[in-house]
Structure formats: C-alpha cells, structure tokens
Amino acid sequence: MKILVCISSVPDTTSKISFTDGDTKLNKAGVTYIIGPYDDYALARAVELKEQLGATITVLNVGGADAEPQIRKALAIGADDAIRVDIEPTDSFFVAEQIAAVAKEGNYDLILMGRETSDYNSGVVHGIVGELLGIPSFSPVMQLDVTGNEASMTREIEGGKEKLTAPLPLVLGCQEPIAEWKIPNMRGIMTARTKPLKVIPAAGLALTNTEKYSLPAPKGACKMIPAEEAEKLIELLKTEAKVL
Amino acid sequence: MILIFTEVADGAIKKSSLEAIYYGSKVAEMMQTSAVALAIGNADATELAKAGNFGATKVLHANDTKLANANSMAYANVLAEAVKNVGAKVVITAKSSFADAVTARAAGALKAAIVGNVTELPNLSNGFQVQVSIFTGKAFADVNVDGDIKILAIKKNAVAPIESSNSANVEIFSPALSDNLFTAKVTETIKATGTISLPEADLVVSGGRGMKGPESWQPLLDLADALGAATACSKPVSDLDWRPHHEHVGQTGVKVSPNLYIACGISGAIQHLAGVNSSKVIVVINKDPEAPFFKAADYGIVGDVFDVLPKLTKAVLASK
Numbered sequence: 001m002k003i004l005v006c007i008s009s010v011p012d013t014t015s016k017i018s019f020t021d022g023d024t025k026l027n028k029a030g031v032t033y034i035i036g037p038y039d040d041y042a043l044a045r046a047v048e049l050k051e052q053l054g055a056t057i058t059v060l061n062v063g064g065a066d067a068e069p070q071i072r073k074a075l076a077i078g079a080d081d082a083i084r085v086d087i088e089p090t091d092s093f094f095v096a097e098q099i100a101a102v103a104k105e106g107n108y109d110l111i112l113m114g115r116e117t118s119d120y121n122s123g124v125v126h127g128i129v130g131e132l133l134g135i136p137s138f139s140p141v142m143q144l145d146v147t148g149n150e151a152s153m154t155r156e157i158e159g160g161k162e163k164l165t166a167p168l169p170l171v172l173g174c175q176e177p178i179a180e181w182k183i184p185n186m187r188g189i190m191t192a193r194t195k196p197l198k199v200i201p202a203a204g205l206a207l208t209n210t211e212k213y214s215l216p217a218p219k220g221a222c223k224m225i226p227a228e229e230a231e232k233l234i235e236l237l238k239t240e241a242k243v244l
Numbered sequence: 245m246i247l248i249f250t251e252v253a254d255g256a257i258k259k260s261s262l263e264a265i266y267y268g269s270k271v272a273e274m275m276q277t278s279a280v281a282l283a284i285g286n287a288d289a290t291e292l293a294k295a296g297n298f299g300a301t302k303v304l305h306a307n308d309t310k311l312a313n314a315n316s317m318a319y320a321n322v323l324a325e326a327v328k329n330v331g332a333k334v335v336i337t338a339k340s341s342f343a344d345a346v347t348a349r350a351a352g353a354l355k356a357a358i359v360g361n362v363t364e365l366p367n368l369s370n371g372f373q374v375q376v377s378i379f380t381g382k383a384f385a386d387v388n389v390d391g392d393i394k395i396l397a398i399k400k401n402a403v404a405p406i407e408s409s410n411s412a413n414v415e416i417f418s419p420a421l422s423d424n425l426f427t428a429k430v431t432e433t434i435k436a437t438g439t440i441s442l443p444e445a446d447l448v449v450s451g452g453r454g455m456k457g458p459e460s461w462q463p464l465l466d467l468a469d470a471l472g473a474a475t476a477c478s479k480p481v482s483d484l485d486w487r488p489h490h491e492h493v494g495q496t497g498v499k500v501s502p503n504l505y506i507a508c509g510i511s512g513a514i515q516h517l518a519g520v521n522s523s524k525v526i527v528v529i530n531k532d533p534e535a536p537f538f539k540a541a542d543y544g545i546v547g548d549v550f551d552v553l554p555k556l557t558k559a560v561l562a563s564k
Binding site: 014017038118120126130132137140142162214215219222223233234241 | 314316317320340341342344345346347348350351352355356357358359360361373377378379380382383384385386387388390397427428429430431433435436441442446447471483488489496499514515518521524525527528538539540541542543544545546547548551552555556558559560
C-alpha cells in the first residue's frame with residue numbers, strides 16, 4: 001500500500017498571533033512552527049497502518065523552505081520519503097492542485113491529511129483533491145481501518161457519527177481520535193536526516209490572495225457577579241446583554 | 245446569479261442555511277442579480293418555499309431518491325450542475341463540515357475560488373473582497389477572491405436576517421447521477437436525537453473538568469434545558485469520555501459562535517478559547533478567580549459550579 005500524507009506547517013496552537021509590514025504579513029518572530037495538529041493525526045494513523053499492514057509513506061508539504069523542520073519531523077515519526085512543493089500555500093484550490101499533481105504521479109492508495117489547517121481553517125483541500133483526482137473523499141474521519149482494497153471509516157456528522165466503507169483509493173480529512181500523536185524517537189530522528197526530500201516547483205495560479213490582516217477588537221472588562229447573587233446574571237443577560 | 249447551497253434537516257431548511265440564503269440575497273442586490281437556493285434530499289415543498297422569506301427568488305429541489313442520504317460526492321455533482329444550469333458566479337453556503345465536503349468537490353469540478361469562515365458581506369468597491377476569520381478566530385484576513393466562480397462559506401452571524409413575506413417558487417431539479425458517485429456504503433448512523441444542534445445553537449452551556457465527572461453533569465443539563473441551549477464540553481472532557489466527541493468545542497473540535505456561551509468549570513486554555521471566542525457574550529463560572537477564561541469573558545462568577553448552576557436554572561425558570 002502507498003500512502004501520501006499531506007502536512008501543513010503552522011504556528012503552534014498556543015502562539016500569540018500578530019502582523020507586520022503594515023498588517024500584510026504574519027509576524028513570525030518568536031512563533032514556533034509545528035505540523036498542523038490535524039495533519040499530525042493523519043500521519044500517526046498512516047504510521048500505524050504501515051506497522052500493521054506494510055506500506056510506504058510519502059509526506060508532502062506545499063510550502064517554503066522554512067517548513068523543512070516539520071517535514072524532517074514527519075520523516076522521523078515514520079514517513080519514508082518527502083516531497084515539498086516550493087510555494088507559499090496561500091489558496092485552497094491552488095494547494096489542492098499541487099497535491100493532486102503529486103498524487104497523480106505517485107498512484108497512492110490513501111491520501112491523508114488533517115480535516116483543516118489551523119491557520120485558515122477552511123477544511124476544503126481534501127475535497128478538492130478528491131474531485132480533481134476523480135476519487136471519493138471523506139471528512140472529518142475519526143477512525144480508519146483498511147482490509148484488502150477496502151477502507152472502513154467512522155466520520156463525524158452533526159450530532160453524531162456515521163460508519164461507512166468505500167473502495168480505495170480515497171482522500172481523507174482526519175481528526176482525533178483516529179490515532180494518538182506520535183513523538184519521534186532518537187533512531188527516527190537520526191534516520192530522518194538521510195531520507196530523501198525532493199523539492200519541486202509549483203504550477204498554476206492562486207485564485208485568492210490576502211491583502212491585509214487584522215486582530216479582533218480587545219474585549220472589555222469582565223463584569224463580576226458575586227456567587228451569592230448568581231441569579232442576577234440572568235437579569236443582566238436579559239436587560240443589559242440582550243441575549244436571552 | 246447567486247446560488248445558495250441549502251442544507252435540509254428533518255424536511256426543512258436548516259437555520260444556518262436560511263442565514264446563508266439571506267446573505268446570498270444581499271450579495272445578489274449588490275451585484276444586481278437574483279438569488280436561487282438549491283436544496284438536495286427529502287424536503288417538504290412548503291418548507292422549501294420559506295427560502296423566499298429570506299430573499300431567494302427560486303428554489304431548485306433535487307429530490308431523486310438516490311439523494312436521500314447525505315452523500316457529499318453526489319451532492320457536489322448536483323451543486324456543480326446547478327451552478328452551470330443557472331449560470332451562477334457566486335455560490336454561498338453556511339459553514340459546516342458537510343457543506344465544506346460538498347462545496348470543496350464542487351470547487352474542484354468548477355475550478356472555483358473557495359474561501360471559508362466569511363464574517364461579513366463582501367466589499368465590491370474594488371474587485372471582490374471578503375473578510376474571513378483565521379487562526380480559529382484569533383485574527384481576520386481581507387481576502388481578494390479572483391476566480392470566475394466564487395464559493396463563500398459564511399460563519400454564523402455574518403448577517404442578521406430580516407424575514408419578508410416574499411415567496412419563492414420551488415422547481416424540481418434532476419441532473420443525471422452516475423453510479424460511481426455511490427461507491428461508498430453507509431453501514432451505521434449514530435445520531436443524538438432530540439438535542440439542539442451545537443453548531444447552529446444561539447445559546448450554549450459548556451462544561452469542563454470542573455464538572456468533576458460524567459455523573460455530575462445534571463445541573464448543567466438542567467440549565468441548558470431551562471434555556472433551550474445546546475450542551476458542549478472542553479477537550480479533556482471528551483478525551484475522558486465524560487461527554488461525546490461531537491460536543492467538544494475548541495481548536496480541534498467544533499467552533500461555535502452563539503449569542504451566549506456559558507462556560508462551567510473550564511479554565512480557558514488558549515485552544516479552548518479559539519473555538520468559542522467569536523461568541524457574542526461569554527459567561528464564565530469557575531471557582532478559581534485566576535482562571536484565564538475570565539480575561540475573555542463578559543460576565544464572570546467566581547464560585548462552585550454546583551452551587552451556582554441550580555441558582556441560574558431557578559432564575560431562568562422563574563423569569564419565564
């Protein structure tokens with residue numbers, strides 16, 4: 001089995017977000033970058049499937065050279081080789097086009113990624129890739145097993161979940177609890193240094209671009225209500241906040 | 245033409261989709277065109293006609309029995325066909341996991357520009373620009389959307405709909421559906437019934453580890469019941485299996501933007517705040533006065549949730 005795991009490189013979820021250059025660029029100073037949290041789940045499940053069934057895992061990132069530490073980490077966790085499409089991932093359709101082009105070349109059985117990236121949270125790249133390749137796509141997938149040429153999955157739906165089966169190849173957007181995040185061990189880190197990482201150019205044009213960023217208005221002071229008079233809150237929510 | 249992908253639940257248009265229809269009708273006004281709603285699956289024609297109250301001039305209803313189950317591939321195929329059929333340049337949907345799955349594939353088929361979490365009406369003064377929420381509500385981006393066809397997934401409360409008495413004609417829409425759209429088989433559906441949908445809810449009562457355990461959730465459920473609110477929880481709570489996973493709100497869970505979010509015994513880790521910070525009003529109840537959540541709250545009560553919650557429930561019931 002051949003698995004392609006697509007990872008994003010995003011600011012750590014605890015990062016304070018700020019902007020520079022007249023609010024046109026993300027301020028990267030002091031920000032730690034990580035493998036997208038959802039992508040990390042996809043990678044962890046891919047490594048488990050490799051251990052269970054035997055598979056080769058290619059990790060794919062659409063991004064600049066500064067994403068390479070995250071790619072090396074994915075190799076240390078258990079991917080066999082890596083491809084980086086050398087372009088900033090600014091637009092969902094454009095990123096999906098890059099992924100689909102790599103996927104067409106490699107003939108993968110499973111194309112896994114997170115349900116969304118934690119920067120733009122759009123959650124559409126897997127669907128676009130599926131359509132461009134003409135194969136089914138599902139998201140958010142919280143359980144995945146493979147038997148022969150068939151995958152069985154659990155997908156989260158509003159207010160519950162749905163179990164389904166579908167023949168490979170598939171594109172899946174993954175989320176917890178599909179697997180536990182994996183931490184690379186020393187041997188993994190050593191071998192990752194020499195695993196192949198191919199850098200290829202992007203093709204096509206982005207259909208959207210961000211002109212400017214902004215931050216939400218700061219929150220006003222929190223109005224404290226003594227616990228003994230808790231019932232007063234309901235009155236305030238009605239008359240002052242007007243939400244009841 | 246503006247086309248709205250309209251989600252249907254229990255035979256009627258979902259509230260979030262009515263908001264999307266209203267948003268679509270406003271964009272149609274700005275672009276001097278009209279708004280058409282596309283509804284797929286089982287739905288009542290009189291319910292679908294309500295799209296007119298929110299500004300749609302017409303409803304296309306794809307009601308092929310093959311579409312009774314929510315199948316994102318088949319629905320995307322219908323959506324892409326409808327876009328071509330009415331010559332739509334802009335497609336609007338309310339943001340949801342299912343709508344994302346459908347519109348993403350339609351974007352692939354149509355080579356459309358697609359943006360999610362749109363927070364306001366577009367600015368058409370220089371091209372087509374929308375504001376989107378990014379980093380799970382920590383920031384905003386003004387995005388220029390250049391594609392010939394544009395798909396926008398709007399966030400809850402992007403517009404405040406005003407209902408009219410206008411009606412919309414419902415027309416049956418029957419594009420061809422090939423068998424290869426139906427290769428996946430749904431073997432089981434597990435769905436909570438009789439509960440209020442969390443992503444759609446105007447009021448949410450949410451619990452964290454301060455609720456102590458699954459057996460002590462009743463005071464929270466009572467308040468939610470009295471308010472008619474949806475229930476939610478923090479990540480540790482769903483990780484511990486105290487509550488089902490679909491109730492988990494936060495960075496890696498459901499993102500909510502209700503009018504009122506009441507957090508009970510949740511300390512307010514940054515990953516949790518990310519999922520709730522676009523709520524209009526946040527109430528925090530926590531016995532620890534240093535809980536970081538108070539910094540993001542509008543109203544706070546320092547106290548034991550098991551003392552405070554029954555008082556609130558009593559006050560809600562008394563005020564009815």
